[in-house]
Amino acid sequence: MNYKLVFSVSQSLLLARWKQTLVAAIGVTFSITMFITLLSFMSGLNDLLDGLILNRTPHIRLYNEILPSKKQPIEKDEHYKKQYNFISSVKPKSERLEIYNNASIIKTLKKDARVLGVAPRITAQVFYNVGSIDLTGVINGVDVEAENRLFSFKDYVTNGNFIDLKNIPNSIILGKGAAQKMLANIGDVIQVTTVKGERMQLKVVGFFQSGLQDIDNIQSYSSINTTQKLLGESNSYVTDIQIKLKDILLAPQLSKEYANIFDVEAIDIQTANSQFETGSSVRSLISYAVGITLLIVAGFGIYNILNMMIYEKMDSIAILKATGFSGKDVNWIFITIALSIGIFGGILGLLFGFGVSSLIDQIPFNTAALPTIKTYPINYNPKFYMIGGIFSIVTTYFAGYFPSRKASKIDPVIIIRGK
């Protein structure tokens, strides 16, 4: 087969009807552009929504919970073990919220190759005292640097500098909602009371905004040392150990393992936030479906145009065949036409898709709920461009394949005799 000749025949056929060719190419370009834009935007949005929760949630959290003992004393006794015991009014055990032996747990976790990082935390119930009114709240005592490294703490501190929390003793970063209620400004000193009645003055060094109103109204951050002082506990007091893993998918399995080894309660992110996984996977499924539909529609457009072309060029095909072109050659001529529309339109589509996505990326998107976001979110994942490119070639190939098969079967004798 003479590829050069096949190529030049298809080129002249394409250019003879350049308007039609252009329409077909625009169809592919448009659909690829939309496919790229839609997927980039949708997955950008997905990442944003997931990030709202997932960035700040530890993959595994170790904690103690006040629970009734799994085995009541009577079930451990040799004498009563054999019989059936009806136990009434089981009460929870008076357990400490502190994680026993936490320093060595943290040390062990840091050595674990699967763990990206560990951050201890203390949760303390408090009242913010505003004049004669008490507002309920929660102070999270955090290791400021670890919290920032693992859970991008800095991004959520909207005013003030997060590192002041570590450098200034007895400081607090207030939730935005709580600060508004208290009319507190940076530099002010507020008073908090713990559940046990201890009072403490704390200096406001920043505001924290998570985007979740309920959290911002209640939660505040302080350093671990300040919180230990506030609670009147020793400096080994830690109520939560937050773990970030290298592979998030290992979380359910590892949380069971850690719960066993360290004899604490452990919860993994998949169990704690299963709704987010489901939501984002359904959203990306929908955007893929829409994108692929667009491409298939464009494929049908090419199919129609080629079909028309074959009817119009019936005579030319007959002459080509009469001059010695085989059916296979004719087949290749039309597939080349279709593929060149597909590749050309596809490349343009990818470029336009990138253009439109970066345009959307510039559109300002300011919302009080999401302090870190300034413009619409876009995910420039090369995966989408790969899928778009491959799909444009595959659909145009099939759009060309069926008409070309018809063309290759034309018998030149019948056509020429019919004239």
Next chain:
Amino acid sequence: MVGPQTPIAVIGDAKHFILEMQVDEYDILKIKKGLPVVVTFDSYRDQVFEAKISKINPIMNERSKTFLVEAEFVKQPETLYPNINFEASIVITTKSNALLIPRAYLYKDSIAIKSNGDSVKVKTGLKDYQKIEILSGINATDELIKP
């Protein structure tokens, strides 16, 4: 710092300990002096100790709605310290040869269906979420079907 309210020392018998338990007002009527108590300690993991109810303080704590009940060890553990935490089960009654069936096999907690289709009214005693005690109506040789 030692204030006027702070004790300087606590005097007590280091060899003789009593167990103080708080019993809900719902359950206080079942508690009698002399009932056996099974005790576990956080410090003695997986070891079980026996004790006996020695005293029921008749004044209810109004804030917690509980009664203070004291117990004495039958055999005291070797080392003990004041104010440590423990968990206890008080044994109210023990019955031998009681007839227990899974609770799901009773319709409305009172009617059992035998394998031949007859429904029988039964008298029940103790129950929890899984099992129920049968006092009369059926015996251990009867075959039941799930309603």
